[in-house]
Amino acid sequence: MLAGKGQDLTNSAKKIAAIAVLCSFAVTLVLGVALAAGSRTAGISEPELVTVLLPDWSTFDHTAKEWIFTALPLQVGRGNWQVRLKDAAIRETGMKIEHGEQEWRDALVYGDSAREARELEDTLTLRLRNLQGQISAAEQSGLERGLQQAYNRIRTKDPQGKNVFGIRLPAQPVVPGEPYLLDLTFEAREKTGSASLRRFTVTKQVWPVVLPPSISDNSTWFRADLHLHSRYSDGGDARHLYAVRDVFLANRGYRIAYMTDHVGQDTSPRQHLSRFQCICPPQGQCFLHFQSHGVIVNVTHSPCTVANTWSCYVTNTQRVSIPTGVSFFPGLELSARPTPPPAGVVSADGEGHALGYGITDFPRVWGGRNVFDLSHGPQDVINMLAQNNIGQPSSAGIAHPTSDWLVIRYDWPWLGHLNPADPTRVTTHYRGMELMSGAQTNFSLTSDPMRKWRRENRWLVHSATGRPVFTQRWFPSVRTGSDLDPWNNSKYYTHILVPVTEAQWNDSARTWANRRQMVDNALHNGRTIASLRGSWGRVAINGLLPGEIRSGWATGSTLNMELRLIPSVNGTAQVRLFQGDRADADIANNLLPTPIFSEDIPVTAGTEVTRVFTRTFPGGDQYYWLFVDIRGVGSNDVIYTTPIFITSNP
Numbered sequence: 274m275l276a277g278k279g280q281d282l283t284n285s286a287k288k289i290a291a292i293a294v295l296c297s298f299a300v301t302l303v304l305g306v307a308l309a310a311g312s313r314t315a316g317i318s319e320p321e322l323v324t325v326l327l328p329d330w331s332t333f334d335h336t337a338k339e340w341i342f343t344a345l346p347l348q349v350g351r352g353n354w355q356v357r358l359k360d361a362a363i364r365e366t367g368m369k370i371e372h373g374e375q376e377w378r379d380a381l382v383y384g385d386s387a388r389e390a391r392e393l394e395d396t397l398t399l400r401l402r403n404l405q406g407q408i409s410a411a412e413q414s415g416l417e418r419g420l421q422q423a424y425n426r427i428r429t430k431d432p433q434g435k436n437v438f439g440i441r442l443p444a445q446p447v448v449p450g451e452p453y454l455l456d457l458t459f460e461a462r463e464k465t466g467s468a469s470l471r472r473f474t475v476t477k478q479v480w481p482v483v484l485p486p487s488i489s490d491n492s493t494w495f496r497a498d499l500h501l502h503s504r505y506s507d508g509g510d511a512r513h514l515y516a517v518r519d520v521f522l523a524n525r526g527y528r529i530a531y532m533t534d535h536v537g538q539d540t541s542p543r544q545h546l547s548r549f550q551c552i553c554p555p556q557g558q559c560f561l562h563f564q565s566h567g568v569i570v571n572v573t574h575s576p577c578t579v580a581n582t583w584s585c586y587v588t589n590t591q592r593v594s595i596p597t598g599v600s601f602f603p604g605l606e607l608s609a610r611p612t613p614p615p616a617g618v619v620s621a622d623g624e625g626h627a628l629g630y631g632i633t634d635f636p637r638v639w640g641g642r643n644v645f646d647l648s649h650g651p652q653d654v655i656n657m658l659a660q661n662n663i664g665q666p667s668s669a670g671i672a673h674p675t676s677d678w679l680v681i682r683y684d685w686p687w688l689g690h691l692n693p694a695d696p697t698r699v700t701t702h703y704r705g706m707e708l709m710s711g712a713q714t715n716f717s718l719t720s721d722p723m724r725k726w727r728r729e730n731r732w733l734v735h736s737a738t739g740r741p742v743f744t745q746r747w748f749p750s751v752r753t754g755s756d757l758d759p760w761n762n763s764k765y766y767t768h769i770l771v772p773v774t775e776a777q778w779n780d781s782a783r784t785w786a787n788r789r790q791m792v793d794n795a796l797h798n799g800r801t802i803a804s805l806r807g808s809w810g811r812v813a814i815n816g817l818l819p820g821e822i823r824s825g826w827a828t829g830s831t832l833n834m835e836l837r838l839i840p841s842v843n844g845t846a847q848v849r850l851f852q853g854d855r856a857d858a859d860i861a862n863n864l865l866p867t868p869i870f871s872e873d874i875p876v877t878a879g880t881e882v883t884r885v886f887t888r889t890f891p892g893g894d895q896y897y898w899l900f901v902d903i904r905g906v907g908s909n910d911v912i913y914t915t916p917i918f919i920t921s922n923p
Contacts, residue, residue: 652700669702851897
């Protein structure tokens with residue numbers, strides 16, 4: 274990947290230096306970006322500079338007919354520039370799209386000094402090293418601070434993504450682990466004071482990852498994004514952009530998408546409707562669209578009122594599912610009791626967020642209290658979501674349970690392992706936890722969400738309060754969700770085990786309600802696997818799959834283990850199977866358990882790896898979970914499985 278070279282089209286001595294950088298998800302725009310090695314901010318009539326953010330890798334479904342990318346021009350320095358995309362070309366094949374987007378767009382002004390340009394470049398370089406697994410623990414905190422600053426600026430300056438360009442190219446043959454060179458040609462002009470026109474070309478490497486079909490495993494594992502927002506969530510400020518990217522999600526291999534809009538923060542009809550918009554605005558035509566790529570889906574909808582908000586939301590979500598190939602289902606995101614922002618945090622939104630799935634209704638009044646005033650404690654929020662389940666199981670999952678990154682702190686300080694001696698500060702009966710979400714940069718076993726998840730599993734199995742995994746049969750299954758970024762270059766996949774074949778799922782006679790019920794049952798029962806970029810893997814124990822629970826298992830009996838792994842990238846897979854975990858204090862101090870199975874396996878994208886082995890069941894309360902870290906050239910992946918829980922006790 275090379276820095277672009279400027280060509281002055283008006284004989285001016287000014288040059289535009291384009292810095293080609295990598296963007297792993299586009300709503301947050303700079304979160305997850307990395308800079309081309311060796312480039313420096315040298316260029317246009319100092320200190321005006323133009324930087325272009327692009328995706329470094331993208332994941333596509335095996336049936337995708339096109340590749341969709343995004344690009345964001347940034348300006349660092351004084352001046353007032355506009356940019357337009359002239360053409361895009363894949364160098365190896367000669368495939369070229371001319372005159373991509375003729376509309377002039379203002380270059381988003383990131384900062385006005387060379388120092389800010391260098392700081393941005395240093396952050397992006399560090400991000401690239403992090404994506405390649407070459408970052409130290411000490412550097413991780415510096416990366417998060419740099420990304421926080423960049424995210425705040427871009428989110429403030431362009432909350433709706435109006436500066437983002439869309440690039441669509443026909444899908445190309447993919448050789449796993451081999452990149453394509455993508456040449457993008459832009460033109461730039463000063464908005465005022467000069468008619469000069471300058472052209473610059475950015476060349477970058479694209480590492481396409483092509484996902485195989487849904488995985489058959491007696492039943493079928495379908496890929497899902499479990500945390501999406503419509504354009505009108507969060508007060509209608511379009512902070513989540515044009516969130517229903519139906520064509521984009523299908524292109525990226527998702528089969529299931531859960532809309533989890535926020536609800537209002539007061540009781541007025543205006544706020545209620547603006548913050549819980551039935552996906553579509555009640556006053557006009559419904560546009561569920563991938564705006565920067567020209568893909569528009571028009572869906573006729575019924576006007577939303579305070580009385581019919583939930584039914585309208587459900588109806589319009591269902592209607593979106595019809596033309597797209599992606600099944601959209603209606604859910605919610607609720608905030609627990611608000612608290613003042615911690616020092617140094619730009620905003621805080623309560624003491625945690627919970628996601629609701631399988632909800633059949635959502636009344637304005639619950640338990641004699643107004644649902645929408647957001648004054649509820651965490652357990653009330655969980656109960657609201659878990660008890661709205663007439664005719665089918667609903668469930669609540671904990672969203673982004675961390676303060677590890679960026680501007681918002683959602684620690685969810687109500688987990689049992691955090692308050693073992695205070696049952697009044699313990700949340701129970703939730704069914705999942707997001708291990709990967711939003712602006713996350715760290716997916717290791719010692720990252721904050723993973724530590725919380727590991728500690729909570731241990732507490733639920735070994736807790737003196739009654740072993741709720743075995744006695745009440747609830748536990749935090751693994752989840753992922755894009756959250757602020759539904760077109761995020763395919764970051765984060767939740768594989769959900771659904772009891773049908775792919776052909777049966779696609780049967781035209783199967784109703785949307787039946788698909789929804791199967792998905793909601795699977796989420797309620799914890800039948801999930803989490804993946805960063807779409808790889809899939811699991812261990813079965815005597816036929817048991819992730820999320821299953823068995824009691825009365827004979828101590829000393831043989832556990833027949835079967836490992837299956839289907840990677841989406843080339844590289845070396847570090848496969849680790851764990852039985853239980855270390856003591857709580859050890860997990861908190863970043864110590865790792867000793868695996869009962871460990872192997873580093875060379876893997877090829879799309880080629881299945883299997884291993885068969887046995888272990889002896891030691892008795893007591895045990896749980897078994899798989900962690901896979903795949904490191905390769907140009908891309909990597911991480912897999913976590915929901916545990917299999919086995920006990921010799923009743």
